[in-house]
Amino acid sequence: MDAIQVTLPDGKIQEVPAGTTPADIARNISPRLADAALVARITQPNDGAGELIDLRQPLNHSVKLQILTEKDSDSLFVFRHSAAHLLAAAVMELYPNVKLGIGPPIDTGFFYEFLREEPFTLDDLAKIEKKMHELASQDLPNERKLMPKAEAIELYKETDQIFKCELVEEKAVDPMVSFYTTGKFIDFCRGPHIPSTKRIKAFKLMSVAGAYWKGQEGNPQLQRIYAACFFNQKDLDEYLHRLEEAKRRDHRKLGAELDLFSIEEQAGPGLIFWHAKGGLIRTIVEDWLRVELFKRGYDIVYTPHIMLRELWNTSGHTGFYKDNMFGPVEVEKAEYQLKPMNCPGHILIYKSRMRSYRDLPVRYAELGTVYRYERSGVLHGLMRVRGFTQDDAHIFCMPSQIETEVEACVDFAFAVMKNFGFDKYEVELSDWDAVHPENYAGKPEDWHRATAALADTMTRMKIPFKKIAGEAAFYGPKIDVKLIDAIGRSWQLTTVQFDFNLPARFGLQYVGEDGSRHQPLMVHRALLGSVERFFGILVEHYAGAFPLWLAPVQVEVCPVSEKVIDYAKHVTETLKRHNTRVHLDERNEKLPAKIRDAQMQKIPYMLVVGAKEADAGTVSVRHRSKGDLGPKPLAEFLATLQQEIESRATS
Ligand SMILES: [Zn+2]
Ligand SMILES: [Zn+2]
Secondary structure, rough: OOOOEEEEOOOOEEEEHHHHHHHHHHHHHHHHHHHOEEEEEEOOOOOOOOOEEEEOOOOOEEEEEEEOOOOOOOHHHHHHHHHHHHHHHHHHHOOOOOEEEOOOOOEEEEEEEOOOOOOOOHHHHHHHHHHHHHHHOOOOOOEEEEEEHHHHHHHHHOOOOHHHHHHHHHHOOEHHHHHHEEEEEOOOOEOOOOEEEEOOOOEEEEEEEEHHHHHHHOEEEEEEEEEOOOHHHHHHHHHHHHHHHHHHHHHHHHHHHHHOOOEEOOOOOOOEEHHHEEEEEEEHHHHHHHHHHHHHEEOOOOOOEEHHHHHHHHHHHHHHHHOOOOOOEEEEEEEEEEOOHHHHHHHHHHHOOOOEEEHOEEEEEEEEEEEOOHHHOOOOOOEEEOEEEEEEEOOOHHHHHHHHHHHHHHHHHHHOOOHHOOOOEEEEEEOOOOOOHOOOOOHHHHHHHHHHHHHHHHHHHHOOOOOEEEEEEOOEEEEEEEEEEOOOOOOEEEEEEEOOOOOOOOOEEEEEOOOOOOOOOEEEEEEEHHHHHHHHHHHHHHOOOOOOOOOOOOEEEEEOOOHHOOOOOHHHHHHOOOOOOOOOOOOOOHHHHHHHHHHHHHOOEEEEHHHHHHHOOOEEEEOOOEEEEEEHHHHHHHHHHHHHHHHOOOO
């Protein structure tokens, strides 16, 4: 037999007979590696990313080989795909008449689809989970087989697996079709898979959801069983804990409990009603922002909510953005459009007079309310809505000013995160697909200059970022800042987006130093993104326990009895006079009930006042998370309170 050369990641070369498997090589290296191995990656010369293959697949040519274990994140998808097969195998044992759909790995686990008349119940899921564990412990091999296409179709016809039949007919391009078996389950599947079932232990069947075959309405409806799945129990437990936490922090639930906002059926879906307490927090956020805007050289402008549709033809929105807009409104035979974006409004202000290079950069900011048609299925609390307010701004500048402007935007974005208590983030730079410049507006040199400006700025500011080619919108490159919240979820926040399209469409100009006319560069930027969404993120990040400076009620005064009401009122009035948001609980309730309710409302401080406090001029201080802090003179409490508010402490 011919010998082949297998190059390992450390550069060492093993000369082995053709037909040797990655499993053999792993064994040659060490028994530990052989035991931990899940899948292999082979790379041929000029084949960048390589290909994942089974450990049992014979190697017939010289290749570069990498043995993947749990340490390689790429193997997790393979692991989950094998777990999906295990689920199908268990279901086939328990309910032999089900028809199989597809079963891919997903971000946190996998799903598999089944056609079955009766719905899967929670009891069924428990039974299936048990069967999966049973099969897993039998250490069933995941075996790959090749079969002629005609034979494969015949096999599925015999067993009446109509969907699988359809898949083989559509997808199999080679005359030989690859199959994997796990016990009695056989699947038309490209693989690869982990060698056997024994390692699949850390999973949990989470839910069942209806899904049309191939996602197309009108097709038969299958039941999708979703599962969470990880390499080990610790990762699974952490994930389940995060889910619980997310549920506890859900802004829709807290929004109602804390009386922050609502969505009213009578008004329509996706439209937010800010209640007094939510409105108060919003005002604080917006006031902070306005002060910063002026400090950083922005002009604040206001533009109409509805404008002639013709304007949106000029901007191009009626073309590329049509599906996201509300329909036109007719008034006196003219068509108007509810604005989905603020950009054309700001452009009209820019165009209202001739600009000179001395006027630039022009920075227009607006807390601009926009309306977008989001499908009812995707609406979600404050996060996906139909009407929202962007903290939008548009910067018109000269090419020589790009770097300074980008840096100022990024600096502003970080000031926002710091101010509101976020310290973890990810930054992404979306670039064009350089192979297809014809798909983009703007000249190649504009793209190069803008992308370089974005990247250089990040490097200069020592901000790590990920560059993603081909992710940019057709009109320009952008930077996205995603913040990571208290439970590790990432949220898209700031966008700094170049635009090579609108300045050309609107014929924007400025008179340069040379006396001739030039086209300015335009940058769209939003820091919070949408005020609604940002508020939703704040609610979830803090689980409703807002930092003192943002808390709608900062102090709750809890008199022990009716007898000390005068002193309680004195305390309340004193705090109010010093600009504290304070509330007096005058209800005829026992003290523990008052404290419990204030605690439920996540009010930072509770002041208990009784006869002793009234005599001494003190208050007994209780903090929502630190508990009882003991009696303090009122003046002293007030001083520390004001200090904490001013410092904008986030705990
Ligand atoms: Zn498969
Ligand atoms: Zn814009």
